[in-house]
Amino acid sequence: MNHRRTGLLLILPALATVVLLFGGGLGYGFAQSLGLAGFTDTPVGLAAYQRVTDGPAFTDGLLLSLWISTVATGLAVALGVAAALALRRTAAGRRTATFLAQLGLPVPHLIGAVAIGLLLADSGLLARAARTVGVALPALVADPHAVAVIAEYVWKEAPFVLIVVLAALGGPVAEHERVAATLGARPRQVLRHVTLPLLAPSILAVAVLIFAFTLGAYEVPALLGRAYPQPLPVLAYQRFTAAELSGRAEGVAVALLIAVIAVAAALAYTGASRRAVGRVTGARR
Amino acid sequence: MTTDITIADLDHTYPGATTPTLRRVSLEVPAGTRTAVLGPSGSGKSTLLSIVAGLSAPTGGDVRVAGHSVLRQPPHRRDLGVVFQRPLLFPHLTVAENVAFGLRMRGTDRAAIRRRVAELLDAVALPGYGERRSSELSGGQQQRIALARALAVRPGVLLLDEPFSALDPQLRGDMRALLTELHRREGSTTLFVTHDRDEATDVADTVTVLLDGRVAQHAPPADLFRRPTTLAVARFLGGAGNAIPGTASPGHFDCPLGRLRLDTDHRGAGLLLIRPEAIVVGDQQGDNVVPATITAVTDRGTHLDIQATSGGVTLHLTTGPAAPLRPGDGTSLWLPPTHLSVVAP
Incomplete structure (x- = not known):
């Protein structure tokens, strides 16, 4: 009992900071979205939520956001895992991997988006190069499938996956793979029955991080996306900075809905990963 | 069923190393026998085993199993089972799935797998443990499952790399007895590596003493103590x-x-x-x-x-x-x- 009280006292400063900074902002935003706070003409209640979810802009934006996050996460994970498996064998490979990651990770997404824009836009490097050999590329920037947005996310996040998976491969995975080989497993069987199951918890963790980040990030789709439909973060910002007094409440409402979706995704992940980790460690739930 | 192993003039030097790990190591392991490679740490014995297993490549010499050179074969094509110092059970599989692993990779039918797994769990005195996770087993139990897993496919050759040295002394004795018993049942030609002379003399019918990467003596256990051929062998066996x-x-x-x-x-x-x-x-x-x-x-x-x-x-x-x-x-x-x-x- 005494012990527990001491523990509570010890985490109090950290807890207070989190509650104040995170909970405070979130709570104030929530109050604004309900018309309870801020300079707004929104009536008290769920009016702002009703207004933003009414009509196709929200639904189209939600679908686009989910499309971008899902495809970007899937591609980044596939590329990162494949690269990690290919590069881990040699010291030179590991150095290359670290170098690649160091190259990409510190570059802000905004800069990445500009670079991708310069490369993929209708007047960009790629289109001009293609034109000289007589090929006309389809629109890649501000296109219906958000190719440029996804490309930017994959370019940025695949090295992140690579680093995480390389770290996970540093554990006893290699020893288990050797055991599997001595038991007669062909390389493909080793990958399918040993390597990937052992990496599953790390891969799931990094996937949910990327999914939640791409779902909430604003700058890349704002720069490289279309005017309509707008993914949710862009929609939120656009409503938040709109001229009408009601826009602020609506913007916050959209932002909070993004948070709800991200939390739902994280919870689904936690369930899935606990099952995966349970399978790996044998921990009882 | 059983298979003899011939190790001929094996040389091995790690890349960048100045002294070789193995120097012209030759060794005959007749089919169905148990040979121990006994040596202090750094003598090259684990390297020797990993070359036979196909996990390392030698810089010279040959390894023949049942008369055929296996050096060009990757580990999964060699007819062998390996038990390492640590059990290394697959953590994402149950005990039964661990034992069944090799058979599953070969596409053996389910009923046959179930029979063989039950038979081996009995043989290592862990019947009824099939549905457990490896993390629920003690170190000794895990090593017994690792032994069962290696033997499941009835390999011609069983290789063991310091299999019991991580266990406490009481358990080690039991494991040696179990290994001898399993060998009698399964008959795999057994080559095992240890630094523990009691382990070598208890389990093996022939002991090869490896010192500084060279075969110093190859003899039945009793002869080794009675008639060491060099001062170094006598010293290593505590008889100098x-x-x-x-x-x-x-x-x-x-x-x-x-x-x-x-x-x-x-x-x-x-x-x-x-x-x-x-x-x-x-x-x-x-x-x-x-x-x-x-x-x-x-x-x-x-x-x-x-x-x-x-x-x-x-x-x-x-x-x-x-x-x-x-x-x-x-x-x-x-x-x-x-x-x-x-x-x-």
Whole structure:
């Protein structure tokens, strides 16, 4: 009992900071979205939520956001895992991997988006190069499938996956793979029955991080996306900075809905990963 | 079913290393036998095993299994099972799935897998553990499952790399007995590596002593202790406590203890070796009995460590704990000819 009280006292400063900074902002935003706070003409209640979810802009934006996050996460994970498996064998490979990651990770997404824009836009490097050999590329920037947005996310996040998976491969995975080989497993069987199951918890963790980040990030789709439909973060910002007094409440409402979706995704992940980790460690739930 | 292993002139040097790990190592493991490779850490014994397993490549020489060179075959094509120092059970699989792994990879049908798994879990005395996770087992149980997993596909060759050295001594004894029993049932040609001489002599029918990457001696366990071929082997086996310089001639060895009768191929100057346990205290008549004076007695509880001098030479010997010997006593010591060996100084 005494012990527990001491523990509570010890985490109090950290807890207070989190509650104040995170909970405070979130709570104030929530109050604004309900018309309870801020300079707004929104009536008290769920009016702002009703207004933003009414009509196709929200639904189209939600679908686009989910499309971008899902495809970007899937591609980044596939590329990162494949690269990690290919590069881990040699010291030179590991150095290359670290170098690649160091190259990409510190570059802000905004800069990445500009670079991708310069490369993929209708007047960009790629289109001009293609034109000289007589090929006309389809629109890649501000296109219906958000190719440029996804490309930017994959370019940025695949090295992140690579680093995480390389770290996970540093554990006893290699020893288990050797055991599997001595038991007669062909390389493909080793990958399918040993390597990937052992990496599953790390891969799931990094996937949910990327999914939640791409779902909430604003700058890349704002720069490289279309005017309509707008993914949710862009929609939120656009409503938040709109001229009408009601826009602020609506913007916050959209932002909070993004948070709800991200939390739902994280919870689904936690369930899935606990099952995966349970399978790996044998921990009882 | 069983398969012989021939290791021929194997050389191995790690990239960038100046001294080789293995130098012209040759070894015959006849089908169905158990051979131990015994050596201190750094002697190259684990490297030797990993070359046979296909996990490392030698820089020279050949490994033949059942008469065919296997060096070009990756591990999964070699007909073998390997047990490592750590059990390395697959953490994402149950105990039964671990044992079944090799059979599953070969596409064996489910009913046959189930039968074989049950049979092996019985054999390693863990029936009913099939549905558990490896993390729920103790270290000894995990190693037993690792043994069952390696044997599941009935490999021609079973390789073990210090399989019991991570277990506590009590358990180690049980595991050796289990391994011997399993070998009797399954018959896989067994090559195992250890630094523990008791383990080697308990389990193996032939022991190869590997020192500094070279085969120093290859003999049945008893011969190894009775007749070490070099001083280094005797030292490694703890039998160089009594090394008496002298001169060997056919059937004899002349040294400060007098002329001793023995059987040796050595000629000229050499060192006479006799283990402390082999010296018999008492007043026997006949060959190789020398008078001696006890100079020190240390009670070790299970036995007495005794020092005695004879002809100016200090001899170390051991007796049972109840022997009535005190420093200053005069006695006679019998040096049994079959326990004497002569090595190059």
